[in-house]
Amino acid sequence: MSISPGLPSSSSSSSSSSPSLVFPQSVLTSPTPSTSLPLRTIPGSHGWPLLGPISDRLNYFWFQGPETFFRKRIEKNKSTVFRTNVPPTWPLFLGVNPNVIAVLDCKSFAHLFDMEIVEKRNVLVGDFMPGVEFTGDIRTCAYLDTSEPQHAQVKNFAMDILKRSSKVWVTELVTNLGTMFDTIETQIAQNGSSTYLIPLQRCVFNFLSKSLLGADPKTDPKVAESGYAMLDRWLALMLLPTVKIGLLQPLEEFFLHSFQYPFFLVSGDYKNLYNFIETRGKEVVERGQTEFGLTKEETIHNLLFILGFNAFGGFSVFLPSLFNRIASDKTGLQQSLRDEVKQNCGPSSSSLSFESVKNLPLVQSVVYESLRLSPPVPLQFARARKDFRLSSHDSVFDIKKGELLCGYQPLVMRDARVFDEPEAFKPDRFMGEKGSELLSYLYWSNGPQTGSPTESNKQCVAKDYVTRTACLIVAYVFQRYESITGTSTSITAVEKAK
Numbered sequence: 113m114s115i116s117p118g119l120p121s122s123s124s125s126s127s128s129s130s131p132s133l134v135f136p137q138s139v140l141t142s143p144t145p146s147t148s149l150p151l152r153t154i155p156g157s158h159g160w161p162l163l164g165p166i167s168d169r170l171n172y173f174w175f176q177g178p179e180t181f182f183r184k185r186i187e188k189n190k191s192t193v194f195r196t197n198v199p200p201t202w203p204l205f206l207g208v209n210p211n212v213i214a215v216l217d218c219k220s221f222a223h224l225f226d227m228e229i230v231e232k233r234n235v236l237v238g239d240f241m242p243g244v245e246f247t248g249d250i251r252t253c254a255y256l257d258t259s260e261p262q263h264a265q266v267k268n269f270a271m272d273i274l275k276r277s278s279k280v281w282v283t284e285l286v287t288n289l290g291t292m293f294d295t296i297e298t299q300i301a302q303n304g305s306s307t308y309l310i311p312l313q314r315c316v317f318n319f320l321s322k323s324l325l326g327a328d329p330k331t332d333p334k335v336a337e338s339g340y341a342m343l344d345r346w347l348a349l350m351l352l353p354t355v356k357i358g359l360l361q362p363l364e365e366f367f368l369h370s371f372q373y374p375f376f377l378v379s380g381d382y383k384n385l386y387n388f389i390e391t392r393g394k395e396v397v398e399r400g401q402t403e404f405g406l407t408k409e410e411t412i413h414n415l416l417f418i419l420g421f422n423a424f425g426g427f428s429v430f431l432p433s434l435f436n437r438i439a440s441d442k443t444g445l446q447q448s449l450r451d452e453v454k455q456n457c458g459p460s461s462s463s464l465s466f467e468s469v470k471n472l473p474l475v476q477s478v479v480y481e482s483l484r485l486s487p488p489v490p491l492q493f494a495r496a497r498k499d500f501r502l503s504s505h506d507s508v509f510d511i512k513k514g515e516l517l518c519g520y521q522p523l524v525m526r527d528a529r530v531f532d533e534p535e536a537f538k539p540d541r542f543m544g545e546k547g548s549e550l551l552s553y554l555y556w557s558n559g560p561q562t563g564s565p566t567e568s569n570k571q572c573v574a575k576d577y578v579t580r581t582a583c584l585i586v587a588y589v590f591q592r593y594e595s596i597t598g599t600s601t602s603i604t605a606v607e608k609a610k
């Protein structure tokens with residue numbers, strides 16, 4: 113099933129469920145075929161029971177932080193594939209097995225997409241799974257493996273929602289961006305700067321509710337006022353045990369990483385959002401039942417998860433990092449982006465469309481490069497469906513059925529065998545023929561940017577919508593402003609377009 117009519121896709125021709133693990137020679141400096149690589153025992157260890165996991169947890173969250181944690185172990189093991197533990201762990205996560213095999217280069221990471229050899233049942237955030245009470249006592253799409261019939265049902269429903277939403281997607285986005293930037297300008301005028309996360313989240317929440325669900329938050333005062341905050345609280349309670357926040361230690365370890373806070377703390381928020389979808393998104397809810405064979409409850413809980421976790425959560429992480437790349441740049445990038453936007457889309461937001469941003473190669477490349485250096489979902493997991501051989505660039509390893517693979521994308525996306533000057537933000541990296549070849553190694557959507565989400569894989573349904581939406585936002589910004597100054601948390605100055 114294709115979800116891209118009217119939506120230009122780098123991938124619309126591909127329909128394979130699992131990507132090729134063969135790397136083109138033009139990209140890799142050492143194109144040794146996997147068959148001639150040496151077989152190696154997986155280095156590293158899970159350590160002593162309890163002590164190994166707790167020591168790894170403290171290093172991961174406190175003494176090293178995730179990036180240094182993985183980097184140091186690559187150096188120590190002289191391998192991008194090794195055994196380690198990832199949190200959450202002891203004392204109150206006794207049922208969670210923290211043992212993983214880290215896969216930290218582009219080649220080994222790509223095994224996570226091959227549904228013949230790995231399964232994705234309940235491993236969205238690792239062996240730990242937030243209680244199902246957070247999702248209405250059902251396992252929503254992202255927790256389902258492709259072998260479960262429900263996965264195809266819900267994924268096809270999600271793809272259908274997106275396809276239908278494309279009719280209003282751009283107009284809703286532009287309207288809500290207008291409100292957001294009006295607020296930012298007012299805040300800059302009053303306070304000298306704008307901490308824009310709340311206006312941004314309001315914008316994202318309103319635009320997604322309208323386009324994905326056909327539900328207008330304005331019709332429900334509680335949701336209009338704080339729908340975005342309800343989602344933030346729900347997301348926080350589910351994910352806190354797995355995420356480094358950066359609070360004072362050891363407080364963060366004691367209070368945020370040692371147990372899961374109970375669902376009842378956000379049950380009121382969840383009920384409000386459930387009722388909002390049930391009453392204001394009637395048409396979509398009905399379609400889930402009549403066309404995709406879901407029960408009413410399954411439909412609404414999945415819609416809430418797609419809206420809140422997948423879409424709102426994803427954009428809330430990605431957009432601040434994209435703004436930061438652009439608004440903090442001092443190399444003249446803004447001028448180049450502005451010129452490209454003005455030449456190809458003119459000065460008015462009414463000319464913006466999925467089609468028009470197709471003609472903005474630099475804008476697209478900047479969006480891809482931001483996703484490469486700051487993948488919004490940093491960790492991906494998959495469990496071996498059977499015994500198989502996994503290749504890194506240098507070696508082959510035996511993986512046993514049931515073992516959990518863990519990829520940390522921020523490092524994978526800086527694989528020097530694939531990306532030149534991997535640590536540098538190169539705005540034009542994905543331009544031209546060589547640039548488009550690199551899209552096969554851009555993995556932010558849990559699949560290559562040249563792949564297609566289908567019912568038989570676990571790639572993000574909105575792979576193309578996310579990148580096109582980001583391009584539309586950049587285009588909107590440079591139609592409205594000559595320049596914009598700020599970071600991932602605040603905008604300090606904007607100069608209106610001449």
Ligand code: HEM
Pocket residue numbers: 232236253254255256267270274418422423424425426427430488489491492493556557558569570571572573574577578
């Ligand atoms: C910047 C925004 C987004 C990011 C970064 C993102 C990222 C991802 C990632 C990494 C996964 C795979 C997770 C895993 O299994 O390991 C995923 C799955 C998914 N995403 Fe997105 N996503 C975004 C926006 C959206 C939007 C707008 C939708 C709306 C329809 C969406 C719907 C889904 C669904 C339904 C899945 C589950 C796919 C499956 O189970 O086969 N995502 N997303």
